[in-house]
Amino acid sequence: MHPVGHPADEPGHTGPDAGGSDVAASTPSGQALADAVVEIERHVAGSGWDQPVQLFALVPTADLLAAEPGLAAQLGADAGSTPLTPVAQGDLPDGMNDDHLAEALAGIEWPDSVSGCAVAVERIVLPAAVEADLPEGAEARDEEIRRMAGSDPRRHEVRMVAGVLRDGARFGAVRLRNHDEDSAVLTGTELVPTLCEVLALTFAPSAEGEDPYRDEERKA
Numbered sequence: 001m002h003p004v005g006h007p008a009d010e011p012g013h014t015g016p017d018a019g020g021s022d023v024a025a026s027t028p029s030g031q032a033l034a035d036a037v038v039e040i041e042r043h044v045a046g047s048g049w050d051q052p053v054q055l056f057a058l059v060p061t062a063d064l065l066a067a068e069p070g071l072a073a074q075l076g077a078d079a080g081s082t083p084l085t086p087v088a089q090g091d092l093p094d095g096m097n098d099d100h101l102a103e104a105l106a107g108i109e110w111p112d113s114v115s116g117c118a119v120a121v122e123r124i125v126l127p128a129a130v131e132a133d134l135p136e137g138a139e140a141r142d143e144e145i146r147r148m149a150g151s152d153p154r155r156h157e158v159r160m161v162a163g164v165l166r167d168g169a170r171f172g173a174v175r176l177r178n179h180d181e182d183s184a185v186l187t188g189t190e191l192v193p194t195l196c197e198v199l200a201l202t203f204a205p206s207a208e209g210e211d212p213y214r215d216e217e218r219k220a
Contacts, residue, residue: 003064003074003075003085003086003087003088005208019096027169028083029083029165029167029169030169030171030189031118032082032083032084033058033084033163033164033165033169033170033171034171034187035082035083035084036056036058036084036085036086036116036118036163037118037161037162037163037172037173037187038162038172038173038185038187039086040056040086040120040161040173041159041161041173041175041185041204042182043086043121044120044159044161044181045175045182049122049157049159049177049180050122051104051120051122052092053101053119053120053121054088054089054092054119054120054121055088055089055092055108055117055118056086056087056088056089056117056118056119056120056163057087057089057110057114057116058084058086058087058114058116058117058118058163058165059084059085059087059113059114060083060084060085060087060115061075061082061083061084061085062083062120063113064085064087070191074220084115084116086182092104093167101121101132101198102198102201105119105198105199105201105202106201106202108202109164109202110202110203115165115166116163116164116165116166116169117163117164117199117203118161118162118163118164118199118200119161119162119195119199120159120160120161121159121160121195122158122159122160123157123158123160124155124156124157124158124160125155125156126154126155127154139145156174156177156178157176157177157178157217158174158176158177159174159175159177160172160173160174160192160195161173161174162192162195162196162199163190163196163199164196164199164200164203166203170189170193170200171187171188171189171191171197172187172188172189172190172191172193172195172196173185173186173187173191174186174187174191174192184198
């Protein structure tokens with residue numbers, strides 16, 4: 001596991017708010033989650049595009065520093081002022097990089113020391129209006145989506161970062177490849193609801209359900 005270093009600049013929301021970040025900011029845990037998601041998005045963006053799925057545990061910074069005081073230098077001088085520290089997970093479960101993300105995530109069970117988690121994924125998305133012209137039948141629709149994702153001029157390459165806490169707080173960030181600037185990153189509590197729902201399965205490992213994640217990929 002590798003803690004993500006806290007950025008030197010002031011943490012907070014970047015870009016237009018697409019899903020009500022005021023709601024996140026209205027509670028301490030919600031604001032802490034929002035800051036962690038923005039931090040993760042910037043951290044991942046620093047390595048460019050075409051990256052695999054990345055999973056992060058969100059750990060109370062105070063607990064982390066108490067357990068491993070030597071991390072203070074790695075996290076930076078302001079580490080103590082940041083409630084949550086993202087910790088990158090080095091070994092991801094089988095299936096994290098394919099179409100069965102929900103099943104892969106549902107197989108994870110976090111220890112009590114983890115307050116939340118986040119995931120960063122890259123996807124090609126199509127406008128919601130495209131669905132109206134898709135053929136009937138799940139298999140035929142999925143095949144057409146894959147075909148259009150590779151050639152449709154309306155497609156967008158995006159990176160989505162979703163974060164959830166045990167207390168139910170959720171937050172997301174989306175960066176478009178053709179608008180690859182920090183100021184253009186969208187953030188909000190309702191920005192990537194399906195991905196957040198799937199991610200929340202990691203805190204309910206016994207829950208069984210269908211994979212709702214594919215619908216997220218169809219929305220612009």
